Amino acid sequence: MLLLHDNVPVCMSANSQAAIWQCGFQQLNHQPYSPDLAPSDYFLFRVMKKFLRDKRFSSDEEVKEAVATWFEEQSKDFFSRGIKSLQQK
Numbered sequence: 001m002l003l004l005h006d007n008v009p010v011c012m013s014a015n016s017q018a019a020i021w022q023c024g025f026q027q028l029n030h031q032p033y034s035p036d037l038a039p040s041d042y043f044l045f046r047v048m049k050k051f052l053r054d055k056r057f058s059s060d061e062e063v064k065e066a067v068a069t070w071f072e073e074q075s076k077d078f079f080s081r082g083i084k085s086l087q088q089k
């Protein structure tokens with residue numbers, strides 16, 4: 001199991017680190033802060049932005065429905081591939 005979380009003090013405390021280790025999680029190093037690129041931009045939101053590009057919506061509900069449908073249409077390994085690809089980035 002891979003874990004990517006912020007490097008805020010609560011996540012980096014000795015107690016948190018011990019609990020993460022005991023649960024068997026493998027931690028991914030958090031990248032230095034960049035105002036241009038967050039870790040979530042590496043995979044999920046980049047792909048979702050491509051899906052939403054050039055689409056027009058007349059209400060918030062239409063956007064929510066389109067995004068929910070997009071999530072449902074993704075293959076079973078879509079998210080695990082995305083998380084695993086973070087290791088190389």
